[in-house]
Amino acid sequence: MDRYGQLPSRCATGSLLSAQSFHCSSLRQKKRPVEAPPPRKLNLFRYDLQNMKEAPKPALFLGYSGLIPFVSAPLLMCAMELYLPEVAFAQVVYGASILSFLGGSRWGFALPEGSPATPDWLNLGNSVVPSIVAWIALLFSHDITQSGIIVVMGLGMSLHYDLHLLPTYPSWFKALRTILTMVAVVSLLGTMVIKSVYPEKRFLEDK
Structure with a gap:
């Protein structure tokens, strides 16, 4: 060509x-770049409650049974329409014992070899704080309102530690801890309201 x-x-x-x-x-x-999925955020009602079905049956049974002393106190006083100081004191003492139990469980979580919570000053120190708060609450047992408020503050502090400072706890445990703490706090606050509404009646009248 x-x-x-x-x-x-x-x-x-x-x-x-x-x-x-x-x-x-x-x-x-x-072609659009593949976007990475958003990080999973801690949202109790959206995520953790869905994992409650994974909770061991003994944990659920013992956890919910542990609410009986909290709930029964205000229910009994409401049914009698009386404020019973002995019952209120027993409820606060039980709350203080639960605080000590929660601190001890964190101590045990940090001690095993290979645990994500190392047995350092921070973890072990925070483990004994609930027991100290419980002891302070009992020192104010002459004023059940102050004592109950201290227990409520201790329960809230302990829940915050379990949810945010120990993220390796199972999701079902975080949900269960939140439910139990909320019911316990509401029960203690209910007793304080009853104290200001109903007349006081002691089981053993002072002679």
């Missing part, structure tokens, strides 16, 4: 290559 015949073929080839490159580049532009 002559020179004039070869030029159109080269132009056609170049046009074809440029068209292919343009087509490939347009496909590359259409």
Whole structure:
């Protein structure tokens, strides 16, 4: 072929290559980068409560049974329409014992070899704080309102530690801890309200 015949073929080839490159580049532009899934956030009612079915049956039974001393105190006083100081004191003492139990469980969590919570000053120190708070609460047993408020503060502090400072706890345990703490706190606050509403009646009247 002559020179004039070869030029159109080269132009056609170049046009074809440029068209292919343009087509490939347009496909590359259409591809969107794969977005990473958002991180899982701690949301009790959305995530953790769904894992309650994974909780061991003994943990559920013993956990909910442990609420009986908390709930029975205000229910009894409401049914009698009386404020019973002995019953209120027993409820606060039980709350103080639960605080000591929660601190001891964290101590035991930090001691085993390979535990994510190392037995350092922070973890072991925080483990004994609930027991100290419980002891302070009992020192104010002459004023059941102050004593109950201290126990409520201790329960809230202990829950915060379990949910945020020990993230390796199972999800079902965090949900169970939150439910138990909420019921216990509401029961203690209910006793304080009853004290201000109903007349006081002691089982053993002072002579």
